[in-house]
Amino acid sequence: MTMRKQLKRHCGLAMACGMTLSLAHASAWAVLKPDDQPRPKINLFPTSVVESLSETSRAARDMESDMYDVVAKLDKQNRAYQSTNCANSDDKGCLQLRKAIRGTYKEMLEVMQSSIPSMRNSLDSTASAMGGSLRGEIGRKMTPGDVQRILAGRSTSQQGMTVTTTSSARQGKLSKMFSRYYELVKRGGQQSDALPVLASQIYLDSMQSLYYLDLLEAEIGSQSTELVLELEWGELTDQISATVGDVKALLWGETDRSQDILEVGLEAPQQQETYSDLLVK
Amino acid sequence: MNVSATALKLATPVVLLLGLTACAQQSVQPASYCGLSSTNNVDKLFMEASQKLQDPNCYHAFPEYKEELIAAASGAPGPENEARFARLLRESIDSGIISKRQGQEIFSQYFDPEFYAVKSEARSSCTSLRRKDELYAAMRVELAYKREGMLDILDDEPRFREAQRHYSDMHMVFDAVEVACMQES
Numbered sequence: 001m002t003m004r005k006q007l008k009r010h011c012g013l014a015m016a017c018g019m020t021l022s023l024a025h026a027s028a029w030a031v032l033k034p035d036d037q038p039r040p041k042i043n044l045f046p047t048s049v050v051e052s053l054s055e056t057s058r059a060a061r062d063m064e065s066d067m068y069d070v071v072a073k074l075d076k077q078n079r080a081y082q083s084t085n086c087a088n089s090d091d092k093g094c095l096q097l098r099k100a101i102r103g104t105y106k107e108m109l110e111v112m113q114s115s116i117p118s119m120r121n122s123l124d125s126t127a128s129a130m131g132g133s134l135r136g137e138i139g140r141k142m143t144p145g146d147v148q149r150i151l152a153g154r155s156t157s158q159q160g161m162t163v164t165t166t167s168s169a170r171q172g173k174l175s176k177m178f179s180r181y182y183e184l185v186k187r188g189g190q191q192s193d194a195l196p197v198l199a200s201q202i203y204l205d206s207m208q209s210l211y212y213l214d215l216l217e218a219e220i221g222s223q224s225t226e227l228v229l230e231l232e233w234g235e236l237t238d239q240i241s242a243t244v245g246d247v248k249a250l251l252w253g254e255t256d257r258s259q260d261i262l263e264v265g266l267e268a269p270q271q272q273e274t275y276s277d278l279l280v281k
Numbered sequence: 282m283n284v285s286a287t288a289l290k291l292a293t294p295v296v297l298l299l300g301l302t303a304c305a306q307q308s309v310q311p312a313s314y315c316g317l318s319s320t321n322n323v324d325k326l327f328m329e330a331s332q333k334l335q336d337p338n339c340y341h342a343f344p345e346y347k348e349e350l351i352a353a354a355s356g357a358p359g360p361e362n363e364a365r366f367a368r369l370l371r372e373s374i375d376s377g378i379i380s381k382r383q384g385q386e387i388f389s390q391y392f393d394p395e396f397y398a399v400k401s402e403a404r405s406s407c408t409s410l411r412r413k414d415e416l417y418a419a420m421r422v423e424l425a426y427k428r429e430g431m432l433d434i435l436d437d438e439p440r441f442r443e444a445q446r447h448y449s450d451m452h453m454v455f456d457a458v459e460v461a462c463m464q465e466s
Contacts, residue, residue, distance in 0.1 A: 200457030
C-alpha cells in the first residue's frame with residue numbers, strides 16, 4: 001500500500017469524523033405564543049418520535065462510553081510517542097511503541113465499527129418517525145403559508161428555553177445533541193402547538209448522521225485492512241493523530257456550538273394592527 | 282346658394298382641424314405634467330404624488346412614483362415612512378389605480394417580516410415544494426425588498442432581523458419537509 005493511498009484513506013476517516021462532528025452544532029428552540037388568532041394545530045412529536053429520540057440519545061451515549069477507554073489509552077500512547085521524539089526513529093522502543101499505537105488505533109476502529117449498527121438502527125428509526133410526522137402533519141396538511149404562520153407565532157419569551165446541561169463532563173457531543181433534542185421535545189411537545197423548526201432540525205441531523213455513519217463504517221473497514229498489513233512496520237502518520245483528535249472531539253467536544261441555533265427565531269413579530277388592511281393574514 | 286355651399290365646404294375641414302387640435306391639447310399632457318418635483322422633502326414628495334394620483338391622467342405614473350418615493354424615503358429613513366407609504370397605497374387602492382391585492386403585495390414585500398411569496402402559495406407543502414427552487418428565489422428577491430424597506434426606509438433593524446429569521450427558519454423547515462415528502466415517493 002502506498003503512502004499516498006494511506007494518507008488519502010486516513011484523510012477520509014478524519015473528514016467523516018469531522019462531518020459527523022459538525023452535526024453537533026445544532027439544536028433548536030421554538031415556543032408558540034398563546035393564540036391570538038387561529039393557527040393550524042399539529043402534533044409533530046407523537047410518542048413514537050419521543051421514544052426514538054430517547055433511544056438514539058442512549059445509543060449515542062453507549063457508543064461514546066464504549067470508546068472512552070480505548071481513546072484514552074490511545075491518547076496516552078500518542079503523548080508518550082511525541083514526548084520521546086520517536087518520530088522517524090528506528091530505536092527498538094520506538095518501534096514497539098509505534099506498533100502498540102497501531103494496535104490500539106485498530107482496536108478503536110473496531111469499537112466504533114461494532115457500535116455503528118445499533119447507532120444506525122436507532123437513528124434510522126428516529127429519522128423514519130420524524131420524517132413521517134413532518135410529511136403527514138406539514139407536508140400534506142399544511143401550505144407553506146400555514147408553516148409561516150406557525151413560525152411567526154413564536155413567543156418572545158425565552159422562559160424554559162435554556163437547556164439545562166445535566167450531563168456529566170464525559171457526555172459526548174453526539175449523545176448531548178440528541179439528549180438536548182429529547183429534552184426540548186419533552187418540554188415543547190407538551191404544548192398544543194408544534195415545533196416545526198425543532199422537528200426539521202432533528203430530522204435533517206438524523207438523516208445526515210446516517211449518511212456519515214455509513215461513510216465512517218466504510219472508511220473504518222478499509223483502514224482496518226490496511227492496518228493489519230502494516231501493523232509490523234508501517235510509519236505512524238499525522239492522519240492517525242488527526243483522526244484520534246476528531247474522535248476525541250466527537251466524544252467529549254472541544255468546541256460546542258450547539259447553543260448557537262437556540263438563538264434563532266425567538267422573537268415574536270409585533271402586531272401591526274395599524275396596517276392590518278395592507279397585510280395578508 | 283352655390284357660393285354659401287362652397288364656403289361651407291371649405292370651412293368644415295378648417296373647423297374640424299381646429300377642434301381636433303383643441304382636443305389634443307386637452308388630453309395629451311407634457312411629459313413633465315405627471316412628474317414629481319426634485320425636492321428632498323419626503324413629506325412634500327408624498328403629498329405631490331398623492332395629488333397627482335387624483336388625476337386619472339397620471340395613474341400610469343404609479344410605478345415611477347413608487348420608485349421615486351422609495352429613493353426619497355431611503356434618504357430620510359424613519360418609522361414615519363411606513364405610515365406615508367400605507368396612506369399612499371390606501372389612496373391608490375381606493376382610487377382603483379391598484380387592486381387591494383397589489384397594495385398588500387407591495388406593503389408586505391417591503392414592511393412585513395413575513396413573506397408574501399410564501400403566503401400566496403395555496404397548495405399543500407409537499408406539492409408546493411416540488412418547485413422549491415422557485416419559491417426560494419422569490420423569497421430571496423423579497424428579502425432584498427425587505428432590506429430596502431426595513432433598513433433603508435424605516436431604519437428598523439430588529440424588524441429586518443426578524444425577517445431574516447423567518448427566512449432561515451422556513452428554509453430549514455421546507456428543506457426537511459421536502460426530503461420527508463420525497464422519501465415517500
